[in-house]
Amino acid sequence: MKKLITICLLWLVSAQAFALPKVEFTVLDLAVHKRIVVFIKDTQSLTGVAAQINQESSGQLLAAIANSDASTKFGDTQIFYGIAPFSQISVIGQGEEPLTQANLQALGGYAIASIPANLQEQAAIVTDALNTKVETPEAWLALGAALRDYHFDKYKTPSARTLPSDLLIQSSNINAAKAKYDKDLKHMAEGIYLARDLASEPGKTMYPESFVSHVKKAFKGVKNIDIDVLKVRDMKKRNMGALLGVGQGSVHDPRLLVINYQGADKQAPIALVGKGITFDTGGISLKQNKGMWAMKSDMAGAAAVAGTLLAVAKRGEQVNLVGVMPLAENMPSGDAIRPGDVITTMQGTTIEIISTDAEGRLILADAVRYAQNDFKPSLLLNIATLTGSAVRALSDEYAAVVTRDWELTEQMMTIGKSSGENVWPLPLHPNHFDQIKSDIADIKNSGAGNPGASIGAAVVATFIDKDLPWVHLDIAGVDWLDADIAIAPKGSQGWGVRFMDQLVRESSKADK
Numbered sequence: 341m342k343k344l345i346t347i348c349l350l351w352l353v354s355a356q357a358f359a360l361p362k363v364e365f366t367v368l369d370l371a372v373h374k375r376i377v378v379f380i381k382d383t384q385s386l387t388g389v390a391a392q393i394n395q396e397s398s399g400q401l402l403a404a405i406a407n408s409d410a411s412t413k414f415g416d417t418q419i420f421y422g423i424a425p426f427s428q429i430s431v432i433g434q435g436e437e438p439l440t441q442a443n444l445q446a447l448g449g450y451a452i453a454s455i456p457a458n459l460q461e462q463a464a465i466v467t468d469a470l471n472t473k474v475e476t477p478e479a480w481l482a483l484g485a486a487l488r489d490y491h492f493d494k495y496k497t498p499s500a501r502t503l504p505s506d507l508l509i510q511s512s513n514i515n516a517a518k519a520k521y522d523k524d525l526k527h528m529a530e531g532i533y534l535a536r537d538l539a540s541e542p543g544k545t546m547y548p549e550s551f552v553s554h555v556k557k558a559f560k561g562v563k564n565i566d567i568d569v570l571k572v573r574d575m576k577k578r579n580m581g582a583l584l585g586v587g588q589g590s591v592h593d594p595r596l597l598v599i600n601y602q603g604a605d606k607q608a609p610i611a612l613v614g615k616g617i618t619f620d621t622g623g624i625s626l627k628q629n630k631g632m633w634a635m636k637s638d639m640a641g642a643a644a645v646a647g648t649l650l651a652v653a654k655r656g657e658q659v660n661l662v663g664v665m666p667l668a669e670n671m672p673s674g675d676a677i678r679p680g681d682v683i684t685t686m687q688g689t690t691i692e693i694i695s696t697d698a699e700g701r702l703i704l705a706d707a708v709r710y711a712q713n714d715f716k717p718s719l720l721l722n723i724a725t726l727t728g729s730a731v732r733a734l735s736d737e738y739a740a741v742v743t744r745d746w747e748l749t750e751q752m753m754t755i756g757k758s759s760g761e762n763v764w765p766l767p768l769h770p771n772h773f774d775q776i777k778s779d780i781a782d783i784k785n786s787g788a789g790n791p792g793a794s795i796g797a798a799v800v801a802t803f804i805d806k807d808l809p810w811v812h813l814d815i816a817g818v819d820w821l822d823a824d825i826a827i828a829p830k831g832s833q834g835w836g837v838r839f840m841d842q843l844v845r846e847s848s849k850a851d852k
Contacts, residue, residue: 363482364462373463377430377463378431389466416433434470446484451465546618575596616641617639617703618638639667695785729796752843768798
């Protein structure tokens with residue numbers, strides 16, 4: 341009964357705040373902590389705290405490693421029970437190469453995955469043997485552990501919900517690790533939790549207006565933030581025919597959510613524009629039922645933009661950043677747009693509708709035009725679960741990136757590697773623009789033939805000023821997980837928050 345009451349109270353709190361794991365950075369006391377995670381780079385000998393654990397267990401740990409399949413392969417995990425006086429020792433390989441920020445996050449995820457849920461005790465993670473040059477590696481481990489510890493279980497009965505973990509992370513520089521996590525990386529975890537929460541909600545409860553309400557609640561009290569919401573009346577004044585057209589088939593009116601963070605002196609902001617289709621039936625071009633349930637996450641781009649703004653603003657990054665999130669529900673109805681219809685965008689460009697299921701590029705068309713007109717950004721990045729073609733080309737290892745120049749593409753690939761969210765380039769050829777020419781309008785929203793991912797990018801590019809640095813991310817293959825990975829359980833992983841956060845960090849460094 342006491343545990344049930346605790347879970348119910350936790351649920352009430354988590355409805356108002358992000359239920360991240362409790363993290364403490366301190367010196368490990370082997371007399372107290374009996375459930376421990378260690379990272380190894382050698383199966384023949386142990387160093388530091390791991391050697392002390394081996395000594396405390398009279399050599400049992402090293403013997404267990406030698407008599408098991410334990411290896412130093414990155415992420416390889418072996419769990420040993422009954423090595424007295426310890427209740428559990430998780431041994432995880434850290435690989436041969438120096439550990440990067442992304443590697444450290446992954447190890448933190450592997451560590452938390454090896455610890456049973458709903459423990460009534462604090463688990464300890466040993467960090468003194470990590471092979472890395474990254475500053476405060478303990479904080480990056482904590483971030484990875486927090487990301488893997490996420491649970492979207494609000495619709496389960498209270499007794500079936502999972503409590504946040506309680507972690508001790510052994511540290512030789514407690515103050516620095518605590519400051520890095522509490523004042524920086526913890527906020528990134530909160531941003532990713534926000535993105536995952538938004539994308540995990542059923543379409544019945546997450547529609548344009550409720551998306552706005554949820555995000556506003558998350559930003560309550562955050563400094564240097566201005567939030568504006570354009571409703572149907574405002575969109576009509578701006579001639580946003582594309583966003584209005586996609587949303588007109590739903591009982592839920594579309595919205596344009598704009599979050600403006602001003603953390604620096606006068607300078608052009610970075611603009612992040614995220615596709616926010618809160619549920620995508622395909623409209624009149626109706627999708628098959630198989631897998632349609634996952635279309636509740638077709639607003640993952642907008643969710644990632646909101647999460648990135650939250651992370652950047654809460655840590656007080658010295659940069660100007662604006663997030664533009666066009667939100668609509670794509671539904672079939674007597675009022676819905678039809679294949680063959682022509683809509684007029686905010687830019688004045690007309691679009692012939694070939695497929696109402698190619699709706700993401702339509703709402704992005706008005707949103708990127710709005711971002712350029714109202715904010716004059718130094719760089720514009722749009723992010724969307726846009727095409728099945730990107731999935732077929734790159735599977736779930738990479739998000740597709742499209743730019744107009746190779747140097748910018750290379751920069752994005754470097755950012756992807758640093759953040760742990762990898763991207764791979766797809767082309768944007770003049771022929772792709774020829775493929776979207778319409779006989780009765782300026783362009784059409786779906787071209788004849790392949791490649792579909794580049795065609796989608798070409799539609800968006802039609803609304804981007806040619807002299808503006810522009811990055812197009814198609815995350816259709818990477819956001820929703822069918823199985824757990826190191827830093828995320830199955831479901832929405834909030835892909836894009838780490839990538840865009842790293843982009844902002846690099847930009848902030850360049851401006852100093």
